[in-house]
Structures are given as structure tokens and as C-alpha cells.
Amino acid sequence: MIxxxxxxxxxxxxxxxxxxxxxxxxDPETGNRRISKAAIGGVGGALGGYLLGxxxxxxxxxxxxxVGAGIGAIAGAGVGAYMDAQEKKLRERTAGTGVDVVRQGDxxxxxxxxxxxxxxxxxxxxxxxxxxxxxxxxxxxxxxxxMIDVLGHTDSDGSEAYNQALSERRAQSVASYxxxxxxxxxxMATRGYGEMQPIAxxxxxxxxxxxxxxxxxxxxxxxGAG
Numbered sequence: 001m002i003x004x005x006x007x008x009x010x011x012x013x014x015x016x017x018x019x020x021x022x023x024x025x026x027d028p029e030t031g032n033r034r035i036s037k038a039a040i041g042g043v044g045g046a047l048g049g050y051l052l053g054x055x056x057x058x059x060x061x062x063x064x065x066x067v068g069a070g071i072g073a074i075a076g077a078g079v080g081a082y083m084d085a086q087e088k089k090l091r092e093r094t095a096g097t098g099v100d101v102v103r104q105g106d107x108x109x110x111x112x113x114x115x116x117x118x119x120x121x122x123x124x125x126x127x128x129x130x131x132x133x134x135x136x137x138x139x140x141x142x143x144x145x146x147m148i149d150v151l152g153h154t155d156s157d158g159s160e161a162y163n164q165a166l167s168e169r170r171a172q173s174v175a176s177y178x179x180x181x182x183x184x185x186x187x188m189a190t191r192g193y194g195e196m197q198p199i200a201x202x203x204x205x206x207x208x209x210x211x212x213x214x215x216x217x218x219x220x221x222x223x224g225a226g
Contacts, residue, residue, distance in 0.1 A: 055147060055219055056189040062147045063221045069186045073221040074145045079106050083220055086143040093135035107219050110136065114154075114170065114212040123169035125177055133174070136216070137181035144184065149217040150175040152192040155208035160194060168192030174214050 055062060067073055074082050083106050090108065091101050100111040117129050125133060140148060152167030152174075171190040179185045200207035 055217075056149045056191055059147075059219070062189070065186050066145070066147065066221045069184065071144050071184065071187070071221075073223045075223050079220045079222055082143065082145065083108065083218075086139065086146070086218070089139045089142070090136065093139055094132060097132045099132060099136070107217065110216040110218070112174075112214045112216070113209065114214065115209060117174075117214055118170060121166065123166065123173045125173055130177075133177055134181060137178045137183050140178065140187075140218070141182035141184075144187070145221050146187065147219045147221055148175075148178070148183065148188045149215075149219070150178070150188060150190045151215040151217065152190075152194075153197055153211060153213050153215070154195050155198070155211040156195045156202040157208065164192055164194035166192070167194045170214050174216070 063073055083103075087101060087103055087108055090110065094101060094110070098113055098116045102109040102111065112129075116132075117125060119126060140146070150171045152169070152171035154163040154167050156163070168190070169192070171192050175185075175188050175190045178188065195202070195211070198207070198211040199213075200210040202208055202211060
């Protein structure tokens, strides 16, 4: 596990080095060099993949909180079957809604485009998306032995400060909705990444649409994990 983590860090360092060498621009007012938004978009897949590999707050601490709340954890041998069943249910309940269910080992990632989740520049969940989120909440409540990260992302339009704040509000909005529909808050953590984790280029309308998203990462709480 340590080797895998170090490998990811090394890959990210290579990506960042590439950005530094080829993706820098000069600020015309200060003369300082910085990474361009276009360059960030070009390696967003690899960089975002590394950052999404981390569990907010730490795996061991989060598992202890879930167990301490009386929810319990999964025995190691049963993790695969537990996540298989949850994945199947999530795919069934979100089919045709625009929500993507991505399997990453024993972890699941739900990608929800902001175009179906929120109105432009808003953080209130659109009424037409609420039935879908109801199904997601019901499934997460049915499989409680998991940790949930709700992650907000934007494209590069607008200022970085505005995008950061918007991504945080949207992540919190989804987490609050899930909590009000039966998902224990002790299982959840939120973070907004603004425009810093693109999964496509911000140079095209299609790429920007992909980058505007909220993701729900689902990670099993495993007995004895540390």
C-alpha cells in the first residue's frame, strides 16, 4: 500500500513538473510566472485521479468514527461482495439520469454533472434532480458501512475565488440533502476543489461541461483498517 501511494505521488510530481516547464504564463502586471488554466486542464485526468485517491480526514480516523457511532465495519473478506451489491443497486437506481457510476477497485465514484444538479451559479439542488438524489440517498442508507466524500468541482470560467466558494457550497448542499434523507452525517465529509481538478480540457464547451460536477466518493469501512 505504501509503494502504491508513493507511485501515485511520483506520477503527480511528473505531471506537475510538466506543467511547470510547458504550461507557465507570465503575469503582464507583476512579471511573475504561474501555471496557466489551460495547462491544468491538459493534465487534469492524471492529477485529479491522484487527489481523488485520498480519503478526506484519513481512513483510520473515519473508520473509528463510524464504528464508534454503532454503524460497524465490513470484515475484510466481505468487502468485494458488499461493494458489488451497492454498485449494482446504484446503477439500477440512477440509470438514465445522467449520473455516472465509476468503480475504482473497492471504491465507487458517482459523478453528477452540475447541469442536471444545479441551476447556473446556484447551489440549491434543482427540484427535478431531487428524485434521483433520493434514490442515491436510499442506497447509501441501505449500505451504511461506507465512508462518503462529497466533492465539488467547477470549470475555469470566472475567478478562482468564486469557483472555490461555489464548489464548496454545492458539495455541502448535496451532503446536507443526503443527511436529511437518512444518510448518517458521521459518514460524510465535504470539500470544494473549485477549478483545480479538471477531468477534461477547459478550452472547449464539452470539456467545461464535464468539469462542472459534484462527485460522491464511496469507500468501504473495513474492520482493522489503518
